[in-house]
Amino acid sequence: MLENNPTIAVVSGRRREKFPDATPYNRLADLEWNTPIGEALACGGDSLIRVKALQQVEGFNDSLICGEEPEMCIRLRGQGWKIWRLDEEMTAHDADMTRFSQWWSRMIRSGWAIAQGMAMYGLTPEKYMMRQGISNWLWGLILPLIALGLAWWTRGLTLFLLIGYPVLGWRIYGYRSTCGDTPAQSRLYAFFCILGxxxxxxxxxxxxxxxxxxxxxxLIEYKKSQTG
Known part of the structure; x- marks a missing residue:
């Protein structure tokens, strides 16, 4: 792919979780890594990168504690390069998430990456991470604060806002079903997507x-020894 397409800077394939059935958290990681085939906006850490392109953007941003690859891909695309997701198996990775607390820490790290992405590129034409960031604020803070905080003053009427969560879950379930997930996998993904x-x-x-x-x-590490 890199040899035949001089405008492509990065190619990556399908990353698989080694033990997807060990825990629901490992399964979630495997589902997350099932990204669309073809031209992409970003890649993960297991990728092949053209040296010329890497040198042109001066490599990774070493000030970041997470989200390094997507950030570098923004700079690559800004220089006219393309990112490509191959329809090929590429790597096997053990997320090794056996506890809820590990998954929770991983989601906290994801939130950090979203906020930092917004701070760096949110006001560019691409509006990087703006949709994800606003969604977090709405569903993770603003809506529950209004629904619960004003419940007494509105005689419980604001609690009806919480209906939005199952509606959102149904939409996510429908989307994941179109990605080839089984009904059980789609339900799992939808539930944890909202919780996350x-x-x-x-x-x-x-x-x-x-x-x-x-x-x-x-660093926000999720594989270190934790309790809970």
Missing amino acids: KFAQIMGQVKYWLTKWQGQTAT
Whole structure:
């Protein structure tokens, strides 16, 4: 692909979870890695990158603690390069998530990446991560605050706003069904996608607090030993 297409900078294939049936969290990772085939906006860490393109954008941004590959792909595409997802098996990866707390930490890290992406490129024409970031704020903070915080004052009427969560879940379920997921996988993905918004908003808040306080960002690791 790279040899025959000089405008392509990065190619990547299908990453598989080694043990998808070990835990629901491993299964979620495997579903997440099932990305569309063809020209893409970004790649993951297991990719082949053209040296010339990598040198042109001066490699990865070493100030980031996560989301390095998508950020680099933005700069590559800004230089006219293309990113391509192959319809081929590429790597096997063990997410090794056996506890809910690990998955939760991974979602917090995802929220951090969303917030940092918005801060860096949200106001560009691409509006990078703006949709995901706004969705986190709406579903992970604003809606539950209004629904629960004003419930007493509205005699419970604002609680009807919580109906939005099953509606959102149904929409996600329908989308994942079109991706080839089984009904059980689609339900799993939809449920944790909604639940993950609460962790992601924590990650976004963590990013902005760290930035405003002038602190140094530290890794948000989900594979280290944890309790819970």
